[in-house]
Amino acid sequence: MNFFPNNVKLLSTPRILEGGSSEGSFNNFNLALHVNDKKSSVLANRDLLLRCYNLPSAPVWINQTHSNKSVDAASISSIVDADASYSKKLGTVCGVLTADCLPVFICNKEGTTVGIAHAGWRGLVDGIIESLIESFNCKGEDLMVHLGPAISQLSFEVGGEVKSQYLSKNKNFESCFIDLNNKYYLDLYEAARVVLKSFGVSSISGGDRCTYKESDQYFSYRRDGKCSGRMAHLIWMERL
Template identity: 30%
Template sequence: MITLDLLAAQDGLRHGFFTRADGVSAGILAGMNCGYGSDDDPANVTANRARAMARLGLPAGALTTVHQVHSPDVVTVEAPFPHAGAPRADALVTDRPGIALGILTADCVPVLFHDPQARVIGAAHAGWKGAVSGVLEATIDAMTALGADPTRILAGIGPHIGRDSYEVGPEFRDRFLSLDPAHHRLFRPSTRDGHWMFDIGAYVEGRLRTAGVTQVAATGLDTLAREDLFYSYRRACLRNEPDYGRGLSAICIT
């Protein structure tokens, strides 16, 4: 489990970006696969999620996740809900102690939020589609509705595909430049002609800061490059593997 000092220093808060170590899944999903959307045995996923919660000192039932769909939609959680009843969304917020908000990723950017004064937390799944459509700003707005203030919010950016690993085509770059020409800073030429390397972490951090969040920290870890620690959708695609695991990021007020 990886933590960030920015969040770890806060009283009454627990968080973690979980690696694939010490899980029960096997094969290409070996380790702590926490995604029911994979072809893993659901019993393995349940056991892995329970192990993650135990590392946070919480019961297995504290974990609450959504059915992620690369949207800007946010759920305000008042009580944990079972996986079978999970709404379609890509972020969660709460002001209730004992609820662990969880996000699943395999290259996308997990972001954990906390306003220590209002004691409001959030968790967002920021793939490029969700980030472009406003999932980060929507999470901040939902936290604000619970009493948070963007100027007090702390944001922790977890492991995600790094700039040296995220190759994209010209149409991808053109889409971002059409949104803002300044986005050219997010791209550098690839070794492959006509392709570019994209810094999604910098894009996410930029959107957080534009939204008024000034206290941002990041793990700086690349999910594709670190197979020993993380699952990666891009890695699975490059290898023509039929499936991939999902890593968990979680945050909880105690």
Template identity: 30%
Template sequence: MRTTTVLLDACQGIRHGFFGRQGGTSAAPYDSLNMALRTGDQREHVLANRRIVAESLGAEHLVVARQVHGTTTVRVAEPWAADDAPEADALVTTVPGLAIAVTTADCAPILLCDPHARVVGAAHAGWKGALDGIVESVVAAMAEAGADPGRIAAAVGPCIQRRSYQVGPEFEARFLEADPASESFFTVGRGGRPYFDLESYVCLRLSRAGVTMVQASGLDTVAEPGRFFSYRRATLAGGGPFGTQASGIVIA
């Protein structure tokens, strides 16, 4: 299952996709298009799944970093082996035919492109990365590669939505301490506990970074078990293994 966005579809010479859990080789409970090498799935299945995504994007290689919920962006000039992946939560490239991707299981995947400068980016934004500045990091790296933030189009893919994201008061306090304007991204839910709108928060950070063309999918990874992997859903079910889905982009 591959989802594209109207906004990025309009970027000539760019191919992209937000992939769900369907169409791969992994057996249960990772069935079937699992991208994660570190959650217990068979390595050969994960590598085969990555090839499936690369081929779907029309690329020979799919480059994925070792994500750590940080703010580091790496500029990619050539593919690396899966075991040699650097720690980073965003990738940028200007190399045609080299697909870059992030993996998620509730965090927000962001795909970005400046088709005029032929620069693309992919970012993994969980609450911590978004709060600490991964959005600004990837936009700055794209600018260093020749992009203009005012020309960048960005799409936020399937992620945990507000209705599924109940958090504690200390979580909310951390955001409000950093920026009192963050209050608008929290609503009071069952038991008086707050719910957080990660998708809208990421869109705000994109806007603050100078990206005015932003589209969000509105798809909830927690609420659609047949389409998406979800860490939160697995946790609520008592824990256990789970997979991750890919979001990738390539310059044609």
């Protein structure tokens, strides 16, 4: 899925990986510590992640709170509250965990800065993508974006208050909602594109998967509730 510069690497983990340690509804490659999976299983999976994908370093995890805060992954030494991270340092692995929310991978065309955002409906309307883009300190036309696996529109019913929040921020979000039988459905992918295009970003890929429907591939909180595991989405730069 990598149309980024050759030195930039992207990864979205599968729900199941040979050697994964999680059991039951977390079967078998859950990477989150906060979902009542056995800690030993999650730590074993994180070790497998490092080895299986030959990561240059352990991912820099953040405590995701559906905020609009972005942090420099290379500058933090402990887990901080944030929903996006970026790095200009080779070998620093930026990461987020999801189970329906949208992972937004970003890099500049020179391949000298990378970042990733955890964009649920709250973070998206509150400006998490904007926050991450501003960390790059460049024009939108100089950025490349990949939209990782998230819940698709027809599986994501939301309340009228959600639509009102979006439209009060930007009327262009109208195109991100459909109304079926007096119920609203939000397209996270399209909402992300609205934000990205407002910055002049045109190099956008992805946005065609569904974590809810593709149960063999992905965890889904909307589908499985508190028993859902989490996938990891990672981005980093390597020396060519």
